Amino acid sequence: MFFRTLREDIRTVFDNDPAARSLLEVLFCYPGLHALWSHRLAHFLWRHHLRFLARFISHINRFLTGIEIHPGATIGRRFFIDHGIGVVIGETAEIGDGVLIYQGVVLGGTTLSKGKRHPTVGNNVVFGTGAVALGAITIGDGAKIGSGSVVVKSVPPGATVVGVPGRVIADNAPEPPALEHGRLPDPVAEAIRLVLEEQDKLEERLHRLESASGITVPADELKEKLEEIARDFNEGGGI
Secondary structure: OHHHHHHHHHHHHHHHOOOOOOHHHHHHHOHHHHHHHHHHHHHHHHHOOOHHHHHHHHHHHHHHHOOEEOOOOEEOOOOEEOOOOOOEEOOOOEEOOOOEEOOOOEEEOOOOOOOOOOOEEOOOOEEOOOOEEEOOOEEOOOOEEOOOOEEOOOEOOOOEEEOOOOEEEEOOOOOOOOOOHHHOOOHHHHHHHHHHHHHHHHHHHHHHHHHHHOOOOOOOOOHHHHHHHHHHHHOOOOO
16 A cells, blocks of 8 residues: 555656656655655654654655645645645645645635634645635635635635636636646736727727817827737737
8 A cells, every 4th residue: 555655656746747757856856746755754643643743754844845734734645746845735734636736835724723724625626836725715626726826715616716816717617637827817907908998999989079079189198008008918918
């Protein structure tokens, strides 16, 4: 059972990271894997009430890998942390199978109570770089949390979440297993685009009224700049 779990962990690295080229490289150069194995030992000690030793191993794990996982956190199979620097997983976090986490992700708490205060994550969930999930919320199976999102409410299964605070922008959408950050919709940009389109319609109606009334209209100094902004949003606005 022990060696079967180790083999599955190593296979998970190869399945999720195309940069993994050899067994030796995975064993010695993947801090996410080292952090997971250290956590398994610390979690075992935690469940057997050797709390100080468990916390000490977790502390060493953070020092060596840059990944902080509280020994009380529960983590399922085929868990993978890609790169991993800055990842923080709190004490009462519960993580299902097949979860993928990128660097800078935080599963944190929002209360000082001793009870459940960290997220429960379902199976096959993906957290983009810098994503944050706070509180005793539930993130459903197959959900995808976009880079830099801050999630403070439960997420339904299969949903894609972006923004601060996190907003569901796709529900049960057919997405690839890995989160394609560049293809995520931008609800803020979409809102601004709609405002600009509405403004264009209003300006056109006003121009007709002014022309029909014979009113002399001064030159619009902002029109060129507005057209440039609208063009940037229509073309994606990214760099």
